[in-house]
Amino acid sequence: MKTVEIPAAELNTRQFIQDKVRQIAETVGDGCAITALSGGVDSAAVTVLGHKALGKRLKAYFIENGLMRRDEAQTVAAIFRKLGIHVEVLDAKETFFSALAGLRDPEEKREAITQSFYHKVFGPLVQQSGARFLLQGTILTDIEETVAGIKRQHNVLEQLGIDPRKTFGYTVIEPLIELRKDGVRKLAKALGLPEPVYRRMPFPGPALAARVVGEVTPERVELVRAATAIVEKELRGTKTFQYMAILHEDRFPGMIQGRREYGMQIEIRCWRSRDARTATPAWLAPRVLERLARKITTGIPGVVSVTYNIASKPPSTMEAV
Numbered sequence: 473m474k475t476v477e478i479p480a481a482e483l484n485t486r487q488f489i490q491d492k493v494r495q496i497a498e499t500v501g502d503g504c505a506i507t508a509l510s511g512g513v514d515s516a517a518v519t520v521l522g523h524k525a526l527g528k529r530l531k532a533y534f535i536e537n538g539l540m541r542r543d544e545a546q547t548v549a550a551i552f553r554k555l556g557i558h559v560e561v562l563d564a565k566e567t568f569f570s571a572l573a574g575l576r577d578p579e580e581k582r583e584a585i586t587q588s589f590y591h592k593v594f595g596p597l598v599q600q601s602g603a604r605f606l607l608q609g610t611i612l613t614d615i616e617e618t619v620a621g622i623k624r625q626h627n628v629l630e631q632l633g634i635d636p637r638k639t640f641g642y643t644v645i646e647p648l649i650e651l652r653k654d655g656v657r658k659l660a661k662a663l664g665l666p667e668p669v670y671r672r673m674p675f676p677g678p679a680l681a682a683r684v685v686g687e688v689t690p691e692r693v694e695l696v697r698a699a700t701a702i703v704e705k706e707l708r709g710t711k712t713f714q715y716m717a718i719l720h721e722d723r724f725p726g727m728i729q730g731r732r733e734y735g736m737q738i739e740i741r742c743w744r745s746r747d748a749r750t751a752t753p754a755w756l757a758p759r760v761l762e763r764l765a766r767k768i769t770t771g772i773p774g775v776v777s778v779t780y781n782i783a784s785k786p787p788s789t790m791e792a793v
């Protein structure tokens with residue numbers, strides 16, 4: 473069945489919330505549902521809808537994979553606490569880092585993260601929780617990108633190790649399927665989520681691992697996490713689509729405490745884009761670039777080189793990995 477789009481301009485949020493809450497409540501009946509928050513606006517909106525429909529019968533989790541931005545898990549949990557929704561933070565750092573150990577190929581790294589999430593962490597959690605309903609923040613663009621081969625096909629139940637042909641009773645509920653991102657942002661605002669959530673810039677599924685060239689270790693993620701915090705603080709006011717810090721693998725000659733040593737390189741990207749399909753670099757003012765370089769080289773020991781990307785997508789991609 474083809475999904476009919478509800479454009480953001482035509483979205484009546486009050487009616488939409490009422491309808492979806494009723495539908496979720498009817499579908500789940502007196503059972504329980506489970507959902508995983510990513511920190512993004514889609515999963516946040518779906519969690520509030522699910523909570524309105526089910527109250528404590530919705531179990532919301534945030535999987536701490538060790539690849540998130542600084543304080544992300546605590547920030548997400550605190551936002552939902554204010555809305556009266558308990559989010560359980562599950563520490564799975566070890567699982568993700570051991571799956572990533574020794575991997576350097578971008579596709580292998582992405583695959584290790586996907587497999588760890590579905591097969592080692594969330595799959596077992598869903599099956600142990602007793603919940604038969606899975607609330608997912610899939611939006612219309614996700615479906616289109618899957619069909620077009622841009623995103624990986626995601627048959628969620630199979631990913632979770634649940635074979636729908638053998639196992640009866642598992643249902644995926646996708647209340648946002650008629651919306652695009654702008655519609656979800658409007659909905660999230662109407663649901664009472666704060667501005668940092670409904671205006672949040674895109675962040676990739678593989679999280680900071682998408683910005684670590686070469687092996688993803690806790691130490692290397694920590695470096696890119698520190699650089700990300702600086703870049704996000706400095707570029708927050710730029711009204712651009714997305715900005716990021718990338719840790720490179722090559723070592724560069726530098727002067728550290730008066731001695732010539734090989735140090736690390738951070739690349740900054742700041743994109744202008746409408747929909748992430750194409751993008752051009754923002755022409756940041758020299759004083760902004762200069763401040764970024766100073767904050768990164770003084771704030772992160774061992775970094776001796778900071779570069780700014782000036783290539784467009786295509787042929788570049790927005791993320792590094």
Ligand code: XMP
Binds near residue numbers: 790
């Ligand atoms: P690329 O690097 O493909 O990124 O030019 C385009 C946009 O998509 C985001 N991105 C991802 N989002 N899972 C996601 O949910 C992913 O694996 C992924 N890879 C890239 C990226 O941040 C950018 O906004």
